[in-house]
Amino acid sequence: MIVHVKGIAVMGPGIEHWDALRSHLLTGTPLAPDVQPRPQGSILPGTERRRASTTVKMAVDVAQAALRQSGLKAEDAAVVFASANGDTNTIHQICEALATPERMVSPTRFHNSVHNAAAGYWSIASGSMQPSSSLAAWTGTFAAALVEAAAQCIGDDIPVILAVFDTPFPEPLAACAPGHQPFALALVLDRQPENSLAALRLAVAPDTGLPASAMADPELEPLRCDSSASRSLPLLAAIAAGSTGDDLIFDYVEGLQLRVGLAG
Template structure:
C-alpha cells in the first residue's frame, strides 16, 4: 500500500472560543482556558469597508484561518494552490434567500445569491490574493474535512507544490436548524508542502485504506464544546498538532474508506532550519 510524506508549514484556527492558533494550541495542551466570553468573528480586513459590511460569516471565518496559516508558512498567497471545504456552505445566507423567496421574492439580492454559492469563499480569496490557479471547493457531508484534506494532500503530492487547505462551517439558523446539524463557528487552515524547510511544524506519512473507522475521540473540553459544528472532524487533527506528539490518526472518508495519518516527527522547538532538519524533516 502506497505511503506518502507531507510537511505542515502553516497552521491556522479560529473559533469564538479559540481566536487564533496560539490560543487554541495552548487550550488544547491544557495550558490555558478557552476565551470567555466568546469573541465575534473578525471582519475580513482584506475587503473594502463597503464589501466588509456585506461579507458573510463564512468568508470572514475562512479568511481569518487561511491568513494565519499563510503567515506562519511564509508562503506567497498568490503562488499557492488552494482547497476550501465546507460541509454546509453558508447556512445563514441560504436561510435568508429561502425566506426572501417565500415572503418577498422580488427583493432577492444578487449579492446574497453570490455568497450562497459553495465556491464563493475560495473564489473571493483567489481574487483578493491575485491567485490565478485553478483552486477547488469540496463538500463531503459529515466527512467534509477528511475529504478536503485528502484533496489537498493528493494535490500537494501530485503537483509537488505547496497547498493551502481551508475548512469552515457556521451554525444553522431559521428553518435549517430542523434539517441541518451545525452549531457555532469554526475554521481551520493548513499549508502543506512536499518538502521540508525551516518552517516545518510537523511531518505526516499518510495512506488510504479500504476499511471503516470511527471518528477519533476529542481529548479536550474546548474541542468537545465545538463538536456540534459541521467542521468538527478537523478537531482531532488540530489537537494532535497542538500536542506535538508522534501519534497516528485515522479519519473516515466514507463507510468503506479511511485516511490514515502518522506523525513522522513532532514540530521543532525552535525555528532554525538546522533544528527543523534534525527533527526528521528529511526522513
Template sequence: MTHTPSSPAAPAITVFVEGIGLLGPGLENWAQGREQLQGVAPWQAARCALPPPMALPPAERRRAGAVVRISLAVGAEAVAASGLPAATLASVFSSSSGDAVNCHEICSALASSDRLISPTRFHNSVHNAAAGYWSISSGAMATSSVLCARDGSFAAGLLEAMTQVAVEQVPVLLVAYDTDYPEPLHRARPIPDSFGVGLVLAPVRSEHSQAQWTLEPAGCLSPQPADRLEDPALEKLRLDIPAARCLPLLRGTALRQSGRVVLDYLEGLQLALQVAP
C-alpha cells in the same frame, strides 16, 4: 504457465505543515488553540468572533458574510505563518454546508409574496464564493478546488489537498469552515457556531515546518472509530461542528507527538494518518 506480476504498491503521501490558522468558539487563533489542545490553558466557551475581511476592497467587504470572514481569517493566518506568498498558492476550500445565513435569506425571500432575490445574495449563494473572495483578497491566480462531503468535509478536503501536494509537488492551502444556520433550518442542521481551520501543506520540509503528516494509500481508509478528545468541552465542539473534526489532528501537532490519528470521514470508513513532529 504465464506469471502476472503484482501491481506495485502506491507510494506514501507525505506533506509538511508550514502554517496553521484557527478560529472558532473560544478559539481566537492557532497560538491560543495550541495551548488549549496541549492542556496548558482551559477552553472557555464563547461565541466565535469573526473579524472584518480588511484585505478585501470596501465594496466586497460590505458584501462579505460569515463564510467569507472566517475562511479569509484562517487562510491569512496559515499563510502568514508559512512565510509563503499567498498569490502563488493553489487552494482547496471545503465546507459541509456553505453559506448557511445566505441560504436562509434566499429561502425566506422565495417564501415571501414578491420572491425577489438580492443580486448580492445570489452572487454569494454559490459554494465557491469563499474561494472567489480569497482570490480577490490575496491576488491568488493558482488552481482552486471547492468540495463538500457533509460531515466528512474536512477529511475530504485534507485528502484532496495532500494529493495535490504529492502530484504537483507544490504547496497547497486548505481552508475548511462551517457556519451556523438560523431557524428554522437550524433544527434540521444544528451547527451551533462558526469554525474554520487553514493549513498550508508543502512537499518538502522547511524552517517553518510544524509537523509531518503521511497517508499510506493501502491503509489510510479504516473502519476504526475516529479519535476522540479527552477534554469533554473540546470533544463536544468536535462533534457539533463538522469542520472541527480536524481537532485530533491539530492536537497531535500541538503536542509534537508521533503516532496514528484517525479522523471522521464517511460512515463506517475513517481517514487514518501518521503524524510526526
C-alpha cells in the same frame, strides 16, 4: 502521502487563534468562554468586504493567518476551500425570500450562496492565479478536503492553502444540519520539509468500524462532534503535542476512513 504543514490557523468558540488553542492543549490554559469568532475579512478590498458574509470573512481570515505564519506567498499557493453547508445565513435568507409572494433574491445574496464564493473572494483579494477547489462531503468534509489538498500538493508540487469552515444555520434548517457553533481552520501544506511545523502521513483505508478519533479534553470533545470543520481538532491536538503515536482516524466517505499520523 506525506505533506508538511507550514502554517496553522483556527477560529472557534473560546478559541481566538492557534496560539490560544495550542496553549490550552499543552498547558491547560483556560479557553475564553466569552470569545466568539468575529471575522474581519481584512484581506478583502473595501467593496468586497462590504459584500462578503460572515462565513466568507471567517474562511479568508484563517487562510490569511495560516499563510502569514508559513511565510509563503499567496500567488505561489493553490487553495482548497471546504464547508459542509456553505454560507448558511445567505442560504437561509434566500429561502426566506423565495417563500414570499415576490420571490425577490438580491444579486449579492445569490453570488454569496454558491459554494465557491469564499474561494472566489480569496482569489480577488490575494490576486492569486493558482488553482482553486471548493468541496463539501457532509460530516466527512474535513477528511475529504485534507485528501484533496494533499493530493494537489504532491501531484502538482505546489504549496496548498486548505481552509475548512462551518457556520450554523438559523432555524428551521438548524434542526436538519450538523453544526451549532462557528468553526474554521486553515493549514498550509507543502512537499518541502524546510521550516515545517509537522509532517503528516495520510492514507485512505477501508472503514473497519473503528470510531473516529476523539478528544480526551472534555471541553473540546463536544465541539469536535459539532461540525465537519471541528472534526479536525484531534489532528490539531496531535500537532500541538508533536505526537507520533497511533494514527488518527477521520470519517471520510461511505465505506472509507482517513488515517493520519505525524511522521517522525
